[in-house]
Amino acid sequence: MDMYTLTSGTDQTASFQLKNGVALFVGFFGTETMADQRESGVNITTLSGEIGSATTYDNSYHVIIGSGTDTYALLDGFTINAGNATGAAANNRVGRGMVIVNISPTLTNVTFSNNSASSNGGGLYNSGGSLELNNVTFTGNNAGSSGGGMFI
Secondary structure, X not given: XXXXXXXXXXXXXXXXXXXXXXXXXXXXXXOOOOHHHOOOOOOOEEEEOOOOOOOOOOOOOOOEEEXXXXXXXXXXXXXXXXXXXXXXXXXXXXXXXXXXXXXXXXXXXXXXXXXXXXXXXXXXXXXXXXXXXXXXXXXXOEEOOEOOOXXX
């Protein structure tokens, strides 16, 4: 299992960013020659909002941000965890695991776990886009208002 964090410092605004036309896949051992040879659910890769201390109060506001990217943005096989949207600004209170604004990415074999928002969308917050979700799991996420797992 590989785990990637956003920063070695304590900048809670640090986030992974979706990019136009970029599809990200995990589950490879390193000997494959084609993407369909990978084993989904094996070699899990976690994108984590855990920064600073080992407690969640200082974690990143958004683990992943998708804003202004095209419909070819794709995540496949990731676990997204430990986002903590409790900032003072309105956009830092929603979508701790992932924030999607005005785009339509595809999420496949993705797990949102243990993300928290003081407002809406603890795991996933979507505004103005059209998501395609395939085999997506929400577990242990919470929100102060609506959509502990997902808010659309």
